[in-house]
Amino acid sequence: MEIISLKSVTALLLSLSVICFGFCTAIDTMTSTRFIEDPETLVSNGSAFKLGFFSLADSNNRYVGIWYSTPSLSTVIWVANRDKPLNDSSGTVTISEDEIVWSSNVSNATSNSSAQLLDSGNLVLRDNRGSITWESIQHPSHSLLSKMKISTDTNTGEKVVLTSWKSPSDPSIGSLSAGINPLSIPQLFIWNGSQPYWRSGPWDGQIFIGIPDMNSVLHNGFQVVDDKEGTVYATFSVANSSIFLYYVLTPQGTLVETYREYGKEEWEVTWRSNNSECDVYGTCGAFGICNSGNSPICSCLRGYEPKYIEEWSRGNWTSGCVRKTPLQCERTNSSGQQGKLDGFFRLTTVKVPDFADWSLAPEDECREECLKNCSCMAYSYCSGIGCMSWSGNLIDLGKFTQGGADLYIRLAHSELDKKRDMKAIISVTIVIGTIAIGICTYFSWRWRRKQTVKDKSKEILLSDRGDAYQIYDMNRLGDNANQVKFQELPLLALEKLATATNNFDEANKLGQGGFGPVYRGKLPGGQEIAVKRLSRASAQGLEEFMNEVMVISKIQHRNLVRLLGCCIEGDEKMLIYECMPNKSLDTFLFDPLKRESLDWRRRFSIIEGIGRGLLYLHRDSRLRIIHRDLKASNILLDENLNAKISDFGMARIFGGNQDQANTKRVVGTYGYMSPEYAMEGRFSEKSDVFSFGVLLLESISGRRNTSFQYDEQYLSLLGYAWTLWCEHNIEELIDETIAEARFQEEISRCIHVGLLCVQESAKDRPSISTVLSMLSSEIAHLPPPKQPPFLEKQIAIDTESSQPRQNESSSNQVTVTIIQGR
Ligand SMILES: *[C@@H]1O[C@H](CO)[C@@H](O)[C@H](O)[C@H]1NC(C)=O
Ligand SMILES: *[C@@H]1O[C@H](CO)[C@@H](O)[C@H](O)[C@H]1NC(C)=O
Ligand SMILES: *[C@@H]1O[C@H](CO)[C@@H](O)[C@H](O)[C@H]1NC(C)=O
Ligand SMILES: *[C@@H]1O[C@H](CO)[C@@H](O)[C@H](O)[C@H]1NC(C)=O
Numbered sequence: 123m124e125i126i127s128l129k130s131v132t133a134l135l136l137s138l139s140v141i142c143f144g145f146c147t148a149i150d151t152m153t154s155t156r157f158i159e160d161p162e163t164l165v166s167n168g169s170a171f172k173l174g175f176f177s178l179a180d181s182n183n184r185y186v187g188i189w190y191s192t193p194s195l196s197t198v199i200w201v202a203n204r205d206k207p208l209n210d211s212s213g214t215v216t217i218s219e220d221e222i223v224w225s226s227n228v229s230n231a232t233s234n235s236s237a238q239l240l241d242s243g244n245l246v247l248r249d250n251r252g253s254i255t256w257e258s259i260q261h262p263s264h265s266l267l268s269k270m271k272i273s274t275d276t277n278t279g280e281k282v283v284l285t286s287w288k289s290p291s292d293p294s295i296g297s298l299s300a301g302i303n304p305l306s307i308p309q310l311f312i313w314n315g316s317q318p319y320w321r322s323g324p325w326d327g328q329i330f331i332g333i334p335d336m337n338s339v340l341h342n343g344f345q346v347v348d349d350k351e352g353t354v355y356a357t358f359s360v361a362n363s364s365i366f367l368y369y370v371l372t373p374q375g376t377l378v379e380t381y382r383e384y385g386k387e388e389w390e391v392t393w394r395s396n397n398s399e400c401d402v403y404g405t406c407g408a409f410g411i412c413n414s415g416n417s418p419i420c421s422c423l424r425g426y427e428p429k430y431i432e433e434w435s436r437g438n439w440t441s442g443c444v445r446k447t448p449l450q451c452e453r454t455n456s457s458g459q460q461g462k463l464d465g466f467f468r469l470t471t472v473k474v475p476d477f478a479d480w481s482l483a484p485e486d487e488c489r490e491e492c493l494k495n496c497s498c499m500a501y502s503y504c505s506g507i508g509c510m511s512w513s514g515n516l517i518d519l520g521k522f523t524q525g526g527a528d529l530y531i532r533l534a535h536s537e538l539d540k541k542r543d544m545k546a547i548i549s550v551t552i553v554i555g556t557i558a559i560g561i562c563t564y565f566s567w568r569w570r571r572k573q574t575v576k577d578k579s580k581e582i583l584l585s586d587r588g589d590a591y592q593i594y595d596m597n598r599l600g601d602n603a604n605q606v607k608f609q610e611l612p613l614l615a616l617e618k619l620a621t622a623t624n625n626f627d628e629a630n631k632l633g634q635g636g637f638g639p640v641y642r643g644k645l646p647g648g649q650e651i652a653v654k655r656l657s658r659a660s661a662q663g664l665e666e667f668m669n670e671v672m673v674i675s676k677i678q679h680r681n682l683v684r685l686l687g688c689c690i691e692g693d694e695k696m697l698i699y700e701c702m703p704n705k706s707l708d709t710f711l712f713d714p715l716k717r718e719s720l721d722w723r724r725r726f727s728i729i730e731g732i733g734r735g736l737l738y739l740h741r742d743s744r745l746r747i748i749h750r751d752l753k754a755s756n757i758l759l760d761e762n763l764n765a766k767i768s769d770f771g772m773a774r775i776f777g778g779n780q781d782q783a784n785t786k787r788v789v790g791t792y793g794y795m796s797p798e799y800a801m802e803g804r805f806s807e808k809s810d811v812f813s814f815g816v817l818l819l820e821s822i823s824g825r826r827n828t829s830f831q832y833d834e835q836y837l838s839l840l841g842y843a844w845t846l847w848c849e850h851n852i853e854e855l856i857d858e859t860i861a862e863a864r865f866q867e868e869i870s871r872c873i874h875v876g877l878l879c880v881q882e883s884a885k886d887r888p889s890i891s892t893v894l895s896m897l898s899s900e901i902a903h904l905p906p907p908k909q910p911p912f913l914e915k916q917i918a919i920d921t922e923s924s925q926p927r928q929n930e931s932s933s934n935q936v937t938v939t940i941i942q943g944r
C-alpha cells in the first residue's frame with residue numbers, strides 16, 4: 123500500500139476541477155481527498171517552495187518536483203519521478219494505493235494520512251496520529267538543502283548520496299554521485315560511477331582540509347556527525363532565515379554552492395568544487411602534487427621524479443612519480459648496509475593524500491611511528507584529527523597558498539641534504555656567475571640602461587618553493603618589463619643519467635654541441651634520450667644553458683626538438699632531449715655516401731620542416747623567438763628523417779611588438795650569419811631567414827657554405843650561386859645525386875627562393891611565412907633576387923671567448939662569439 127503516489131489519470135478531470143477552486147490558492151497539505159493535478163501546485167506556508175508538475179526545455183515529459191518558488195524553474199531541488207516522466211499533462215499527485223508511477227514506498231497506509239510541504243523544502247508524510255512516516259529530505263535528489271543529510275552506514279555500507287541529472291534538461295539519474303566516505307577519517311567525495319572524481323580531504327572537526335576557502339561564513343553551519351550507531355552523515359544548516367543556501371551536484375560532476383538573500387531574485391554561486399584541474403581526483407598521479415598556480419600544474423614531490431618522463435612532459439601525469447633515492451630502511455633490509463637515517467621533508471599548506479591511516483598518537487610519536495615502519499611514506503599531524511600516516515602511493519595531493527595541513531614526506535637522508543647543497547650551489551653559481559661574467563659587462567650594462575638602450579637583463583634564480591625545485595627567470599624584455607617565468611621542468615638525478623649513458627662513455631657520444639658533448643642514453647624504462655652535458659665550470663655555458671631551458675621549455679612543435687628535463691647537481695648541468703637516432707642534417711648532407719639516401723623529395727620535406735619550425739618560432743608560438751644559430755648541424759633528423767630544429771642556447775625572445783634587437787655579443791656561425799648581424803650585431807626574424815637561405819642552398823648543392831673558404835675563385839657558396847644565377851646556369855649548383863630532370867624546375871625554384879632569403883638588405887628578404895608560400899608554389903611569381911653579400915672573411919674573431927673555440931681549428935662549423943667593438 124502506498125501513501126503518496128503519482129498517477130496518470132485521464133478520467134477524473136471534471137469532478138476535480140470543482141475541488142480545485144477550493145484550494146488552488148496556496149495550500150501546503152494534501153490528503154486522500156485533496157490532491158493536486160497538473161498544473162496545480164502545493165505552496166509551502168511562507169511561500170519559499172512549491173511542489174507540482176514541470177517540464178524541462180522543449181520536452182513533453184512532465185515531472186513532479188519541489189522548487190524554490192522564486193524566481194524560476196531553474197532551481198528545482200527535488201524530483202520524484204526522475205526516471206519515469208509522464209508524457210502528457212494528465213497527471214495527479216495523490217495519497218492512494220493504485221496506478222503508481224512513482225511512490226514514496228512507505229507501506230504504513232492509513233486513510234487519514236496527509237502530506238505537507240514545509241517551508242524548508244521538505245515534503246512530509248504523516249499518519250493519522252500525526253507522526254512522520256516519510257520525508258523527502260531523507261531521499262535527496264541532486265541537491266543538498268539545509269538539514270538534509272548525506273550519509274553512509276558503516277555497518278551495511280548503505281549510502282545516501284546526491285545523484286546528478288543526466289543533463290540540464292534530463293533529470294534522470296546520471297553517473298555522478300556525491301556522498302560521504304567515512305573510512306578512517308570522513309571525507310566528501312564525488313564519484314563517477316564507482317571511480318572517485320573529487321575529494322574534499324579529511325574533516326578536521328571544523329572544515330574539510332582540502333577546501334581551503336571553507337572558513338567562509340556560509341560554511342559555518344557544516345557538520346559531519348558520527349551517530350555512534352555506525353552511520354556517519356554530513357549536513358548543514360543556515361541559521362539566518364533571510365538567507366537561502368543549497369548545494370547542487372551538476373550533470374558535469376561539480377558540486378556548487380548557491381546562495382540568495384531574502385527578497386532578491388538572483389542566485390549567486392558562492393563556491394564550486396572544480397576551481398581548477400587540480401580538483402579532479404588524482405590528476406598528477408602517485409607522488410605527484412598539483413598546484414593550480416603553476417604551469418604545468420603537476421610536479422613530483424621532492425625526492426621523486428617522473429616515472430615516464432616523456433609521458434610526463436607531454437602533460438600525461440597519470441603515471442605519476444617514483445622515488446629517486448631508495449630509503450635507508452629499504453637499503454638496510456636488502457644489503458645490511460647502514461646509512462644515515464631517513465628524514466622528513468615538510469610540505470606546508472597541502473591537501474593531504476587519500477587513504478590516510480589514523481591514530482590517536484601525539485605529534486612526536488606520530489613521527490616516530492612513521493619512521494619505524496618502512497612502509498610509511500608520509501605523516502601529518504592535525505590538531506582536529508590527530509595522527510595521519512600513509513603507506514603505499516600518495517595520491518591526490520594539492521598545494522594551496524593558504525589553508526590545508528602540513529605533510530611530512532619521508533626521504534632518504536641524502537635527498538634532504540641535497541636541498542641545502544642545492545641552495546649553496548645556486549648561490550655560489552650566482553655569485554661566481556655575477557663575478558665572472560657580470561663584472562665587466564655590469565658597468566657597461568648600467569651605462570646602457572641609463573642611456574635607455576633596449577637590451578635585456580637577466581637574473582636567473584633557482585628557488586625552492588617547497589614542492590619542487592623551480593627555475594625562474596626575471597627577464598625584462600624591451601620596455602615591457604615582462605616577467606617571464608620558467609615552466610617547471612622535470613629534474614633528473616645525475617646518478618640516473620650516468621647509468622643511462624654508461625657513465626658518459628665515449629662510445630655513447632653523439633656529438634659535440636655548442637657548449638659541451640651530447641650523449642645517447644637509455645632510461646630504465648627503455649626510453650632513449652640524448653643528454654647534453656654542459657662543460658664543467660663554463661661560466662658562459664651556464665647562461666646559454668639557462669637560456670635554452672627558458673626558451674625551449676615553453677614551446678612545442680613537431681619540427682622543434684623536445685626538451686624532456688634537466689639535471690643540475692654539483693657543478694654538473696645537463697639537458698635531456700628526445701633522442702634523434704639519425705643525428706644531424708650535416709652528417710647526411712656532407713657525407714659522400716649518406717647523402718645519396720636523401721633524394722630530392724626527402725630534402726624538400728626537410729627544408730619545409732625547418733621552415734615550419736622557424737615559422738612557429740617567429741609567428742605561431744606564444745612568444746616570438748629568434749633562433750640566431752640556424753645551421754645544418756643544428757637540424758636533427760628523427761627515425762623518419764623529419765627535421766627538428768635544436769640548440770636554443772643562442773635564441774632570444776622578443777616581447778610585444780619588438781622586431782629587432784641589438785647585441786654587443788654576436789653569436790652565430792660563419793657563413794650563416796646575415797651581414798647586419800655579423801657586422802652590427804642587429805638581429806631580427808630576417809637574420810634567421812638569411813641562415814635558412816644558406817641552409818636551403820646547402821641542401822640543394824650538398825656543399826658546405828664554408829667549403830669555398832680556400833677557393834680563390836669564389837668567396838662562398840653564395841658567391842658561387844650568384845655567379846651561376848647571373849650566367850643563367852643555376853642547374854650547375856644542384857647536387858648530382860638529386861639532379862633528375864623531372865625535379866629540375868622545382869629545384870631551380872627553390873634555389874631562387876634561397877637567393878631571395880640571402881639578399882644583403884634585411885628588408886629585401888621575405889618573411890618565413892612568405893618563404894613557405896613560395897616553396898609550396900602558392901606564390902607563383904618570384905621577384906628577381908639581388909646580389910647576396912660576400913662577407914665571411916671580413917669578420918674578426920674574438921679570441922678570448924668561450925671554451926668551444928678550442929675546437930675551431932678542426933671545424934669551422936662551431937658556433938663563435940664575437941664581441942663587437944662599436
Ligand atoms: C502558516 O503558519 C502560521 C504560523 O506558523 C500559521 O499561523 C498559519 O495558520 C499557517 N497557515 C497555513 C495555511 O497553514
Ligand atoms: C504516453 O504514455 C502512454 C503509456 O505510458 C502511452 O500509451 C501513450 O501512447 C503515450 N503518449 C504519447 C503521446 O507518447
Ligand atoms: C519500493 O519498494 C519495492 C519493494 O519493496 C522496491 O522493489 C522498489 O524499488 C522501491 N521503489 C523505490 C522508488 O524505492
Ligand atoms: C481521521 O482524522 C479525523 C480527524 O482528523 C479523526 O476524527 C478520525 O478518527 C481519523 N480516522 C482514523 C481512522 O484514524
Ligand SMILES: *[C@@H]1O[C@H](CO)[C@@H](O)[C@H](O)[C@H]1NC(C)=O
Pocket residue numbers: 229230249253254255
Ligand atoms: C510502519 O509499520 C511498521 C510495521 O508494519 C512499523 O514497524 C513502523 O514503525 C511503522 N512506521 C511508522 C512511522 O509508523
Ligand SMILES: *[C@@H]1O[C@H](CO)[C@@H](O)[C@H](O)[C@H]1NC(C)=O
Pocket residue numbers: 297314315319374375
Ligand atoms: C565519467 O566516466 C565516464 C566513463 O568512464 C566518462 O565518459 C565521463 O566523461 C566521466 N565523467 C566525468 C565528469 O569525468
Ligand SMILES: *[C@@H]1O[C@H](CO)[C@@H](O)[C@H](O)[C@H]1NC(C)=O
Pocket residue numbers: 362363364365383
Ligand atoms: C541575516 O542575513 C541578512 C542578509 O545577509 C542580514 O542583513 C542580517 O543581519 C542577518 N541576520 C542575522 C541575525 O544574522
Ligand SMILES: *[C@@H]1O[C@H](CO)[C@@H](O)[C@H](O)[C@H]1NC(C)=O
Pocket residue numbers: 372374375376394396397398399
Ligand atoms: C566547472 O564545471 C562547470 C560545469 O559544471 C564548468 O562550466 C566550469 O567551466 C568548470 N570550471 C572549471 C574551472 O573547470
Ligand SMILES: *[C@@H]1O[C@H](CO)[C@@H](O)[C@H](O)[C@H]1NC(C)=O
Pocket residue numbers: 430433438439440441
Ligand atoms: C598516459 O601514460 C600512461 C602510462 O605511460 C599510458 O598507459 C597512457 O596510455 C597514457 N595516456 C595518454 C592519453 O597518452
Ligand SMILES: *[C@@H]1O[C@H](CO)[C@@H](O)[C@H](O)[C@H]1NC(C)=O
Pocket residue numbers: 451452455495496497
Ligand atoms: C625486509 O625484507 C623482508 C624479506 O625480504 C620483508 O619480509 C620485510 O617486510 C622487509 N622489512 C622492511 C622493514 O621492509
Ligand SMILES: *[C@@H]1O[C@H](CO)[C@@H](O)[C@H](O)[C@H]1NC(C)=O
Pocket residue numbers: 479495496497498513
Ligand atoms: C607498517 O604499516 C603498515 C601499513 O600501515 C601496517 O600494515 C604494518 O602492520 C606496519 N608494520 C609495523 C611493524 O608496524
